[in-house]
Amino acid sequence: MNKKTNWFKDAIIYQIYPRSFCDGNNDGLGDIPGIISKLDYLKELGVNCVWLSPVYDSPQCDNGYDISNYRDIYPPFGTLDDFKKMLSEMHKRGIRLIMDLVVNHTSSEHVWFKSAISDKNSPYRDYYIIRKGKKNGKKPPNNWQGFFGEGAWSRIGDSEDWYLRLFAKGQPDLNWENPKVREEVKDILRYWLDMGVDGFRCDVINLISKKQDFKSRFPAIALTGKDAYITGPRLHEFLHELNVDVLSHYDCMTVGETVLATKKENILLTDPKREELDMIFNFSHTDSDNFFGVKYFYRKFKLTRFKRRLNNQQENLKGRGWNSLFIENHDQRRSVGRFGSVLGEYETQSSEALAASYFLLQGTPFIYEGQEIGMRNAEFKSLDEIDDVESHNIAKILSKFPFKKKFMNLLYEVSRDNARTPMLWDDSEYAGFSIVKPWLRVNPSKDVINVKNALSNKDSLFYFYKKLIEFKKNNKVIRDGEFKMIAINNPYFFAYERTLNNEKVVVVASFSKKERKFAYSNKLNSNDIVISNYENHGERFKPFEVRIYHIK
Ligand code: TEU
Numbered sequence: 001m002n003k004k005t006n007w008f009k010d011a012i013i014y015q016i017y018p019r020s021f022c023d024g025n026n027d028g029l030g031d032i033p034g035i036i037s038k039l040d041y042l043k044e045l046g047v048n049c050v051w052l053s054p055v056y057d058s059p060q061c062d063n064g065y066d067i068s069n070y071r072d073i074y075p076p077f078g079t080l081d082d083f084k085k086m087l088s089e090m091h092k093r094g095i096r097l098i099m100d101l102v103v104n105h106t107s108s109e110h111v112w113f114k115s116a117i118s119d120k121n122s123p124y125r126d127y128y129i130i131r132k133g134k135k136n137g138k139k140p141p142n143n144w145q146g147f148f149g150e151g152a153w154s155r156i157g158d159s160e161d162w163y164l165r166l167f168a169k170g171q172p173d174l175n176w177e178n179p180k181v182r183e184e185v186k187d188i189l190r191y192w193l194d195m196g197v198d199g200f201r202c203d204v205i206n207l208i209s210k211k212q213d214f215k216s217r218f219p220a221i222a223l224t225g226k227d228a229y230i231t232g233p234r235l236h237e238f239l240h241e242l243n244v245d246v247l248s249h250y251d252c253m254t255v256g257e258t259v260l261a262t263k264k265e266n267i268l269l270t271d272p273k274r275e276e277l278d279m280i281f282n283f284s285h286t287d288s289d290n291f292f293g294v295k296y297f298y299r300k301f302k303l304t305r306f307k308r309r310l311n312n313q314q315e316n317l318k319g320r321g322w323n324s325l326f327i328e329n330h331d332q333r334r335s336v337g338r339f340g341s342v343l344g345e346y347e348t349q350s351s352e353a354l355a356a357s358y359f360l361l362q363g364t365p366f367i368y369e370g371q372e373i374g375m376r377n378a379e380f381k382s383l384d385e386i387d388d389v390e391s392h393n394i395a396k397i398l399s400k401f402p403f404k405k406k407f408m409n410l411l412y413e414v415s416r417d418n419a420r421t422p423m424l425w426d427d428s429e430y431a432g433f434s435i436v437k438p439w440l441r442v443n444p445s446k447d448v449i450n451v452k453n454a455l456s457n458k459d460s461l462f463y464f465y466k467k468l469i470e471f472k473k474n475n476k477v478i479r480d481g482e483f484k485m486i487a488i489n490n491p492y493f494f495a496y497e498r499t500l501n502n503e504k505v506v507v508v509a510s511f512s513k514k515e516r517k518f519a520y521s522n523k524l525n526s527n528d529i530v531i532s533n534y535e536n537h538g539e540r541f542k543p544f545e546v547r548i549y550h551i552k
Contacts, residue, residue, distance in 0.1 A: 002248045003248065003249055003250055003251050004247065004248055004250070004251055004252065004253075005251050007096075007251070007253065008199070008253035008255075008278045008279065008322070008364055009322065009364065009479055010048070010473070010479060011048060011049040011096070011253070011364050012046065012047045012048055012049065012364070012365055012367075012469050012472060012473070013047065013049040013050070013051050013098070013364060013365070013366045013367070014042055014045070014047040014049070014050050014051070014366075014367050014368075014369065015050075015051045015052075015053065015329060015330070015366060015367070015368045015369060016035060016050055016051070016052050016053065016369055017030075017053045017063075017330045017368075017369060017419070017420060018030050018031065018032070018035065018052060018053060018054075018055050018064070018077055019063060019064075019420065019439060019440075020369070020420050020421065020422050020423055020433075020438075020440065021034060021035055021038065021369055021423050021433075022034030022035060022037060022038050022423060022425070022433060023422075023433055023434035023436075023438065024036070024037060024078075026434055026435050026436050027076065027434075027436065028434055028436050028437055028438045028439050029076050029077075029438075029439050030077075030422070030423075030433070031076065031077045031078050031082075032055065032073070032077050032078035032082040032083055032085075032086050033078055033082055035052075035086055036082075036085060036086050036089050039086075039089055039090060039093055039095065040093075041451065042093075042095060043093045043094075043095070044455075044466075045367075045372060045462070045465065045466055045469065046466055046469035046470060046473070047095065047367065047469065048094055048095055048096065048473075049095060049096040049097070049098060049198070050090060050095055050096070050097050050098070051098045051100070051201045051255075051366070052097060052098070052099055052100065053065075053100050053330055054067060054099075054100045054102055055073050055074060055077045055078075055083065055099075056068075056069060056070055056071075056072065056073065056074060056102075057069035057072045057073060057074050057075070058074050058107055058109075059107055059108075059109045059170065060074070061107070061108075061168050061169075061170035061171070061389055062167060062168050062170070062171060062389050062390075063388075063420075064100075064102075065100075065102050065167070065171070065203060066102075066105070066106070066107035066108070066109075066168065066170050066171045067102050067106055067107050067110065068106070068107040068109040068110045068111075069110070070188045070191075071188070071191055084195065087195070087196055087197065088196075091196070096198035096199070097197055097198055098197070098198055098199040098200055098201055098253065098255070099192055099197050099199075099200055099201070100200070100201050100203055101188075101189070101200035101201065101202045101203060101205075102203040103174065103185050103188070103202075103203070103205075103208070104166070104173060104174065104203060104204045104205065104207045104208050105165065105166070105167060105171040105172055105173045105174060106171070106172060106174060107170055107171065108169070108170045108171070108172055109170070111124075112124040112127045112128075113127075113128060113172050116128050116130070117130075117156045117157070117163070126175060126178050126180075127174060127175055127178060127180070127181050127184075128163050128164075128172050128173065128174065128175055129163060129164035129172075129173050129174075129175050129210065130156070130161050130162070130163050130164075131153075131161065131162060131164070131214055132160050132161055132162075133153070133155065133160055133161065133162045136160060137155070137159060137160025137161065137162075140152075140153035140155075140162050141153060141162055141214055142214055142215060142216040142217075142225065143216040143217065143218075143220050143224050143225070144164075144216075144217070144224055144225030144228065144229070145220075145222070145223050145224040145225060146165065146166040146167055147166055147167055147223070147259075147390075148167055148168055148389065148390045148393045148394075149390070149393045149394045149396075149397050150169075150393055152164055152165060152166055152225065153165070154169050154172075164210075166204075166207060166229060168389050168393070173207075173210075174208070176208045176209055176210075176234070176238055177212070177234070182238065182241060182242075185242065186242065186245055186246045189242065189246045189247070190246055193246070193250045193252055197252070198251075198252055198253065199252040199253035199254055199255075199278075200252070200253075200254050200255075201254075201255050201256075201257065202254055202255070202256045202257060202277070203257055204257055204259055205239070205256040205257060205258065205277070206230060206231045206235055206256065206257075206258040206259060206261050206265070206269070207229050207230060207232075207259065208232070208235060208238055209231075209232030209233055209234040209235040209237075209238055210228055210229045210232050211227070211228035211229070211232055211233060213228070214228075222292060222294055223260075226260070230259065230260055230261070231258075231261055231262070231265045236268060236269075236274070236276060239256075239269070239276040239277060240274065240275055240276055243275040243276060243277075244275060248275065253278045253279075254277045254278050254279075255277065255278060255279045255280065255281065255324055255364075256269060256277040256279070256280045256281070257280075257281050258280040258281060258282070259283070259293075260283075260293050261280065261282070263312070263316050266280055266282055266313075266316060266317065266321065267316065267317065267320050267321055269321070270317060270320070270321025270322055271320055271321055272321070278322060279321070279322040279323060279324045279363065279364060280321075280324065281324050281326065281329075282313050282323070282324075284309040284312065284313060285306055285309040285310045285313065285327075285339075286326075286327065286332055287309075288301070288302070288305045288306045288309050288339075289301040289338070289339075295414045296394070296407075296410065296411070296414065298410060298414070301338070301339065301340065302491075303340050303491055303492070303494065303511050304488070304489060304490075304491055306339055306340065307485065307488055307494060308488060310357075310358070310361065310485075311485045311488060314361060314362055314363075314483045314485070317362075318362075318482075318483070322363060322364065323361065323362055323363030323364070324363055324364055324366060325358050325359065325361050325363045325364060325365040325366065326358070326365070326366040326368070327339060327354060327358050327371070328367075328368035328371045328419065329366070329368050329419070330368065330416065330419050330420060331416050331419070332368075332416075332419055333377050333413065333414055333415070333416075333418040333419060334370075334371075334375055334376055334377045334418055334419060335351070335354060335371065336351055336374050336375070336376045336377070337376065337377070339354055340353070340354060340494075340511040341353065341354045341511075341544075342513070342544075343376065345513075346513060346543050346544050347374065348374060348459070348460070348461050348533075349533050349534075349543060349544035349545070349546075350511070350543075350544040351374045351461050352461060352464045352509075352533045352544065352546050353494070353509035353510060353511055353533075353544040353545075353546050354509075355461070355464060355465060355468060356468065356494075356507050356509045356531070356546045356548060357494040357507070357509050359465075359468045359472070360468065360471070360472060360478050360496075360498060360505065360507055360548070361483060361496065362481075362483040362498070365468075365472065367465065368419065369423055370419075370423050370424065372454075372461060372462050372465045373424065373449060373450065373451055373454040373460070373461060373462055374449055374461045375421075375423075375424060375443060375445075375449060376443060376445050376449065377413065377418040378415075378417060378418045378421045378440075378441065378443055379412075379443075379444060380412040380415060380417070380418070381412065383395050383408070385417075385440075385441055386412070386415050386417045387417055387420075387439065387440055388415055388416045388417045388420070390415075390416055391411060391415040391416065391417060394411060395408065395411060398411065417440060420440055421440050421441060421442065421443045422434070422438045422440065422442055422443075423451075424442070424443060424445070424446045424449055424450040424451065425450060425451045425452065426446075426450050426451065426452040427446055427447045427448075427450055427452070427453075429442075430442055431443070431446040431450060432450070432451070432452070459533075464531075464533060467531050468531065471530065471531060471548070475503075475505070475550070476500065477498050477499070477500040477503045477504070477505055478498055478505065480500055481498035481499050481500035481503070481504075481505065482498065482499045482500070483496060483497070483498055484496060484497045484499070486506075486508075486520055487518075487519075487520060490518075492510060492511055492512040492516055492518075493508060493509065493510055493511065493512075493516075493518050493541075494507075494508075494509045494511060495507060495508040495509070495518070495520060502552070503550075503551070503552050504549075504550075504551040504552075505548065505549065505550050505551070506524060506547075506548070506549040506551070507546070507547075507548050507549075508520070508521055508541070508546070508547045508548075508549075509544070509545075509546045509547075510541040510542075510543065510544055510545045510546075511544065512541075512543065512544070513543045513544075514543065515540040515541065515542055515543070516540060516541050517539060517540050517541070518541055521541075521547065522539075524547075524549050524551075525549075525551075526547075528549040528550055528551050529547050529548065529549055530548055530549070530550045531546070531547075531548040532545070532546055532547050532548065533545060533546045
């Protein structure tokens, strides 16, 4: 019998990046005891689920997205007992836990991979995608490109053979064509589900099936070979198999990170009848300020484009699948000063306008650590301040280009480490994250932007998020109501309705520094406003004013 219920539809999910959340043993790195010490803070915010980025044992070439042992914890983060304690402390507080499931690839330090490359007859050889190179093994088997700016193959020593790795060198892709690999993955799922974990965020899950031709692609442009490895031919079959064999036996949920998936694929992946994933992350709106989904191809932000993309996501899955709602994660730069919000004057109000714009759409909202207090980008000034493997790979490529300086400045602005600086708990030297120098620099804004200040100011962004969370929890119209975008071509306002029978919620957020009228709101009664970031509501909206009307 299928044991899955739909609790994911009522989830409000907070993402923790364990390295950067809280350092419990003062070694400069966040850890599980640190997380436990902050659970009451999450309870105060009101979230009811945590997505924990990887805590498994790992050499950390990509901060844990390279797993060397799927059944143990990276020692600097704590022990399995610490993990179990965290899980039970979360459950005690009504907070569920979803783990990051990274099974497109393992670490090159995983015993499977070590055996696979050291012995051609190893039973693990076929766990990976290993092919003979061209030119007597001196050149890679084809011209595919990976996600971190490099070719997708690495040579095994000085042999003729190469292994596929769509990310860093230390992240060899698993061969999902091999049924033994799929059984291993199922066992990993069972191991954590039996321990009481509530579900998984499935890393780059739409890359697990590859076209088996392994031929070069022409013309060779960004992400060469992507037609072979993005939403490959057996993806749906593999996901269905995991669901039927494992997931459906537990009351758990899944959210798939689906990179560059099409509208049609997104429907297939989330259609409950097909039993694949509960929801997916669609990046079309976070990519609205770049070309081709590549953040280095920067494009000026337009509110109307952002609205259209979110509207497309909502309309696409209407009555068919479930959306995930987010504006930040550990791979994205911070949303402050992005997506129409501004730094400096009106910083808080504009972050509130952005929060209201995404949080009450149809779907399950996510908040990334620090987003709720308006943490800003890190303002990196040199590559030495950056740790991320992706940024370092790109910097290597950029060093060969003219206009290097201009590109490097862009890299500092979009580097994933912008989201990974230590959480700002207070204004002490290391922001209450640690008492020793952290692994990544502390954001210089810590004197003003920190949790302590946020909690002591009733008008802070934190309390605005808390209100949105409460409102969503208490009103089924936000979960089940029909979505409709209002005035989609208006360049200054983000507005939408949610309707369930005779009940209606209308969200109107101004993205203008000027006072402006919004014709639609003339029809509405200001007595119905339940959440706002200003006290008085005139005919004109004040800069970045939000009005949420609840009409019953
Ligand atoms: O991200 C997948 C992914 O597509 C990103 O690496 C993206 O290309 C990049 O962030 C754009 O800047 C997932 C994880 O979220 C990421 O942290 C991992 O590095 C990656 O998979 C490999 O596991």
